[in-house]
Amino acid sequence: MSPEAQHTILWLIPGAPLAAAIIIALLGPKWLGERSRWPCWIAQAISAVCALVLLANIVPNNWVQAADDNGPVGVVASGYTWLDLGQADDGGMQVRIDLRADAISALMLAMVTTVSFLVSVFAAGYMHGDRGFPRFFAAFSLFVFSMCMLVLSSNYLQLYIFWEGVGLCSYLLIGYWYERPAAAAAAKKAFVVNRIGDMGFILAIFLIWTSFNSLDFSSVLFDADQMRFALDQHPNRLAWVPFLLLIGAMAKSAQFPLHVWLPDAMEGPTPVSALIHAATMVTAGVYLIARSMPLFMNVPDAQVLVSVVGAVTALLTALIALTQNDLKRVLAYSTVSQLGFMFMALGVGAAGAHLATAGATAGMFHLFTHGFFKALLFLTAGSVMHSMGDVIDMRRFSGLRRALPITHWTFLCGAAALAGVPLLSGFWSKDEILVVLHEASEHPQYGNYFATIYWIATITAALTAFYTFRAYFMTFWGPERFPAEAGHHPHDAPPVMAWPLRLLAVAALGIGLVTGVTHWFARYLQHTPSMEPEEHMVFHVDLMVLSSAVALAGIAAAWWMYVRRTGVASGVASRAPFLYDLSAKKFFLDEIYNAVIVLPLRLVAKLMYLIDVFVIDRIVDTVGALPRLLSAGPRLLHAGFVSNYALMMWVGLLACLGYMLGLFS
């Protein structure tokens, strides 16, 4: 393929959704109406096809060619100069908007664009009849554009630009039903919490800029000489960079303690939750860390912290998910928990450079499979909401498996994949994470950390299986009950919604077998520059057996508690009310943040404003009043009475006389 054709294809991946967004934004509200779906569908389809071409053809060709002529790996399609202040070593900064694709971005794009396409098809059915239909599809397309640009970024500032770009789309789509106060509040919360992460990210960028004098991946990440040089020159600065990047990644990927925005984000339409808040945007943090692995490799402590953050998040949110009654919230917490799994894997590089690539591979692989099955789960939840008249509280319906057969079967596929049922996609990726954690626990220095994390991961895996199937059994088993909002005969998903579900179900079942067992994913990913190819990849049968057993035990427990003996669950809850509340009320984190951060800050703000009005401004007014005060005395002399003036004249005359007579000398 000629370079020009390659560049065109590369640009089409983000370009098509952007064009769709512009078309829908301009024409949608007035003319297109519900036909806005077409530009969006076509654009996502073009984007997905181009991404698959990139994955199958362009990137492999590129690394073969690079190996032949010893050139740099990565396909670059040049764009334009966004900012040029001259050479960076001279205090300037140079930033170009270019597209750069290599193995990791190609894999990520393939997942992002195919899931986007399927979700966009589903959304057209789901959003049917909503008055903001064009607005939804405009923001949706804009999101896909930003996400593709994020993945295709060639430097850190470009990554940051689109990092915030996806945040904007997330804001717009969470707050899509703006007349609902909860949606408006959730949108703001998501943006502000993400801004905390952005602060860390931009500071990391400043540090990279001042120590490397460049922001390009090619010189920061892929050039060992520059890295050594920068380490030599600025060891302290570079020690900070991974921690700051981690803050950015924690906010975007909803890791503890910055995860609080994601469950609230479920106020958005369900397709948005599926695409943005499960499959794509929230994984940007994982991508950022995997991409920046060379910077993390310098600081083992930061890597351990990545794993610890992941472990804490995974366990904490899995515990919260146990007692949630809102189906979408269960899925939201499970997303956070699974992202925690990815973070655990990303940090194992601390236990030896040989594990870094394996860890990144495991994390990215889980990201990849998770994207498919979690999108599926959210879409099926959306399908449930659609037929239940927007009711999502699992206590208000049950036994839906006969009324909604398609939804039921596809949900089961997704749930089984998430729970880690052997041979399904979640099983392979979760297993890889357990393997790298297990290997890392042999490290002399950090081994104990990773051993603990390994056990946390195993426990979390059991909890995952339990809460996933708790949701499944509560929704689809038991006596058939519908809420009043659903009407008498709830309908299963119409074809436009059913087909995306079926296709995603196939992916959830099979994508692990295709890409995991064969190690195709790992071998492909390790062509990314900055990753060392692994020599031999083996399966750890013992770990597999353990994790299978754990998953099946979780499912069995859920079956026992929610199908066989339905009284047990409430019995447990009433026996340990404190623990139950702790989980159901999300460890009171929202309340704690409110009491510790938000309210004090608002109080300080109020105080500052009072000082502003009653102290600073008062001082100004006082100074302004000074001339008047000083003039109070002299003013009396100018009262306008002739007698006064006459008196003063006499005084003056006398003074002159006195002066002339030399009385004052």
Added chain:
Amino acid sequence: MLQLLFLLLLSPLVAGGLLLMFSGVSQQRTARWIALAGSLLALVFSLEIAREYRQLQAEQQAAAAASIDTVRPSPIQPRVEFRQPWLSLSGSAAAPGAATSPNAAAATAKSPVLEFHFGLDGVSVAMIVLTTLLTVSCVLISWESIRERESEFYAALLILQSGLVGVFCSFDIVMFYVFFEFTLIPLFFIIAIWGGPQRRYAAVKFFLYTLAGSLVTLIGLVILVTQAAAAGLASPASLPDLAAWLRDYPEAMSYKLQVITFVALSAGFLIKVPVFPFHTWLPLAHVEAPTAGSVLLAGVLLKLGTYGFLRLCLPILPEACLQVGLPAGAILGVVGIVWGSLCALVQRDLKKLVAYTSVAHLGFCILGLFALNRSGITGGVLQMINHGLATGGLFLLVGMVYERYHTRMLDDLGGLANRLPAIAAAMVFISMASIGLPGLNGFVGEMLSLAGMFRRHPYVGVAGTTGIILSAWYLLGMLQHFFFGPLREPAHGDHSFGDMSLRELAAILPLAAACLWIGVTPQPLIEMIRPDVDAVTQLYAYREEPAEQTPGEVMATPLVAEARR
């Protein structure tokens, strides 16, 4: 181009004069058409100036690249200029006739003279275009809301525009100061006559407070000019000559005197910007001013302060800027960002909230300018322009809401997106620009300002960066409470109005388009201002952090790098 500049200076004055002359006679309603024509004409002139300027810049840069000219230009170098002596300071008459270059001026006039010295460089062109653009929006937004003494109102608006353009194209101290002060008068009347209930108090406070500061600035200017004249500078009031003189003979003024001059000059600028804690006149003036007044006040007038720093302090008094300005600017900038943000957070009046955002946003600008390096100063200049566009836009939208409901209080309003979707959409857009969302204009300026300060003092940079969290908090909180949620309107009053009208769209659309354009491709704008910023930065180049060997050099000499390891 100079003819165009004079046309630009004079045409609003002429239109304003016409309006005043016929104010008693003509139909009041025709006044706005005259004003619109005048402001559009000015906009066309300014855009043409910008186009020609870009052309000239490209030609001159090509020529400069070709020649091996070693003469260092002054830190302030207008690309086109007009100089005409008008007063000899030593008593003897100055040589008549226009001189076109500093050297010629020095040759023809031995005794110190005061000149009319107009010119244009990249920063002035950008600020002039911003001024004319905002004036058109101001005329459009006042179309229905100003109902009494219209001729006078529009006359004041146009005269104000002339004054602002005058500041931006003045390259000598006297002209600069005259225009700087002149702008107070029309705005004083705009606030005092067409303002809200407390307009008298607000106008007087605004006028006296800024005037008091400016008088201290005048002292600084007098020191500068007298020192230069005593040292034998041919044109002691010309900014380029002054800057070049003090750069080449830094010992001509003692360090102490430089610091005193710097502090005196700063007094007026600090109040004008306004920098914390001199900002309390601003919320009051904004709340009382009519929409057009607020737009020009926030959009351009406040920039006179930062522009003053950029024109007078940074290039002329580098040592004082570095020793006093840098720490003071860093602290006041950070405090201003945090203080302004937190005050904005608790406002219940929409307009006051936007007013406090100015305090916070100009904190970024101050941080950038006083970072005294390339990225910082570039960021500061961009922040001046971006803040003008975004905050101008915010005030326009606030005006639209106020015109409909005659209230701006949180207790009365909520969920406006249900009634006014287009205005709400525009509000979201402009707020995003103001928050500094990448892809819109605010980001470039903020990012570069912070990057510059981070390079200078990392911890100050970190402290300033908290502003990006706070700005999201207060502006998105504003959107949430005023525009989202269930609809809440005042119970009484006529609610038969519609969403954004075409006229209002015409007022806001150019600003929004400019926001998007600068955000997507900031480089053309940066190209335009870069030579001027670079000229200033060079003064501070050797005062930067100790030079380090760069990876670039290592790449060029791998053997050395090998040895180093």
